[in-house]
Amino acid sequence: MKTKGRKGKARTRTRIRYHLLASTLVTLLFMGGYSLAAPRETLLKISSDHFRIAPLPSGIAGPLITARGELYVEVVTDARWRLRWEFLSEDYRITSPLGQEVSGKGARLQRIPIVWKFDWMTPPGLYEAPINIMLEIAGEESITQRKLLKLRVPFLAVITPQSFRRLRITDDNHLDRQLSLEIHANAPWVLQVEVTKSHESLALVCNCLYHSVATQFLSSAPVLVLPNQIIGLAQGEAGGDHRLVLDWQKAPSAPLRAGDYPFYLRFSVLPVRGELLQKGGEY
Amino acid sequence: MKAIRVLPIVLLLICLTAAPAFAQSHKVDATVLIPAELTVKPLLILSVNGVKDFSNDWLPGGVLTHSFRKEVTPVPGQEATYVESRAYEVWVYSNAPWAARIGRTDYIVRAARQSRFENQIDQENRLGFEYRKTDSDNWQPLNVWSMTPIWDAAGPTGNDGQELGSYQFRGVVDSRTTPGKYSFAVYFTAYQE
Numbered sequence: 001m002k003t004k005g006r007k008g009k010a011r012t013r014t015r016i017r018y019h020l021l022a023s024t025l026v027t028l029l030f031m032g033g034y035s036l037a038a039p040r041e042t043l044l045k046i047s048s049d050h051f052r053i054a055p056l057p058s059g060i061a062g063p064l065i066t067a068r069g070e071l072y073v074e075v076v077t078d079a080r081w082r083l084r085w086e087f088l089s090e091d092y093r094i095t096s097p098l099g100q101e102v103s104g105k106g107a108r109l110q111r112i113p114i115v116w117k118f119d120w121m122t123p124p125g126l127y128e129a130p131i132n133i134m135l136e137i138a139g140e141e142s143i144t145q146r147k148l149l150k151l152r153v154p155f156l157a158v159i160t161p162q163s164f165r166r167l168r169i170t171d172d173n174h175l176d177r178q179l180s181l182e183i184h185a186n187a188p189w190v191l192q193v194e195v196t197k198s199h200e201s202l203a204l205v206c207n208c209l210y211h212s213v214a215t216q217f218l219s220s221a222p223v224l225v226l227p228n229q230i231i232g233l234a235q236g237e238a239g240g241d242h243r244l245v246l247d248w249q250k251a252p253s254a255p256l257r258a259g260d261y262p263f264y265l266r267f268s269v270l271p272v273r274g275e276l277l278q279k280g281g282e283y
Numbered sequence: 284m285k286a287i288r289v290l291p292i293v294l295l296l297i298c299l300t301a302a303p304a305f306a307q308s309h310k311v312d313a314t315v316l317i318p319a320e321l322t323v324k325p326l327l328i329l330s331v332n333g334v335k336d337f338s339n340d341w342l343p344g345g346v347l348t349h350s351f352r353k354e355v356t357p358v359p360g361q362e363a364t365y366v367e368s369r370a371y372e373v374w375v376y377s378n379a380p381w382a383a384r385i386g387r388t389d390y391i392v393r394a395a396r397q398s399r400f401e402n403q404i405d406q407e408n409r410l411g412f413e414y415r416k417t418d419s420d421n422w423q424p425l426n427v428w429s430m431t432p433i434w435d436a437a438g439p440t441g442n443d444g445q446e447l448g449s450y451q452f453r454g455v456v457d458s459r460t461t462p463g464k465y466s467f468a469v470y471f472t473a474y475q476e
Contacts, residue, residue, distance in 0.1 A: 056313070159313050159314070161315055164318075166319060167317055167318070169320065181315075248319070255439070256323045256378065258325040258379040259323055260321070260322050260323075261320065261321040261322075262319070262320045264317065264319065266316050267316075267317065269313045
């Protein structure tokens, strides 16, 4: 009997220990979870989208390129608040049209537009810039979160012709057959030309009358350009100081009947990826 | 029912076909399309014995003349004698349909210290003119200020030009022809049509 009574007590103690252990675990887990998801932090939720580079229309190549992005800040409070932000990188031209802060009252999804400007010497690649977002609520300690703004810069290039008027190639008018091009690119580039939508017997000779120091015309002699053949004309390094004046004439060998021959000159700027450039056919 | 089963496959195929085109449209190169127009003006070159005459803007076609001066002494009783010119090698270069003509100017005859034009000479005393291709014995009459056809081409000559051949003139003198020095010019004319 004595033995039975001892066993019962021992079981009871074990149960109590288990209960204590389980209660402690539950309490610890609860406390731990509570501290991990601090309610103060949930007052501020930040998300962002990718930066979009503004379209680069031909003919309007400025010294700076603009990329736009947005931060979405969710403020969860009933009180008055002030949201401030600070761009931590001084190397980049990053601003917001809203300035540096915005204030409000109550819960709100605040959009912060961000403008990231860079010049033509910025090579293609992924750029990162940290930003601090601070939420101040009256009577409470401010909350700060850091976010990394990411901008992916692709190869960018703009060809700016002196005008988009029709190029008139005749034997007697030297000015109407000349074309001036400006090229901006953020990496080493090559300029190609193709004669399209033309009479099949058309043959042109392209001569470079002028090129800026930073620009290299690929041929020392006039270049023969035949329809639907892509010819490399010039190349250069990254930057915006590239200008070419090209003179176009009918190739003397072209057996063309008297008349008018409309066509298009398609100029393309491509990045040079370390490949050897194919020189245009010298005439 | 069959069509409904096939429809998803067709849609999938369309999507797969369109995907590369979509990727292509995301090329990052810069492209500019410049409209242009090449104007090829009518050009006609007439070459006679290597001397070239170029057409110009106000007169389509070229004119080349060669003076031809001969002293004629009719032989009494001789029905016809001939005074021949040298041969003229004629080439034409044209980038449009063209035609070539041959002719001669009227002449001046200087005799007995007097100069008279062709129309001032009695009809019976006149000098006759003929031409031929040198590879032919067939002499043709060549009237004053005539535009005698020697070639009509429906298309351009191409860069190599068109050889018209070698031509020769001669004056026909009979016993009634007024003696004297006859000066005139033969000409080749080409024009574009």
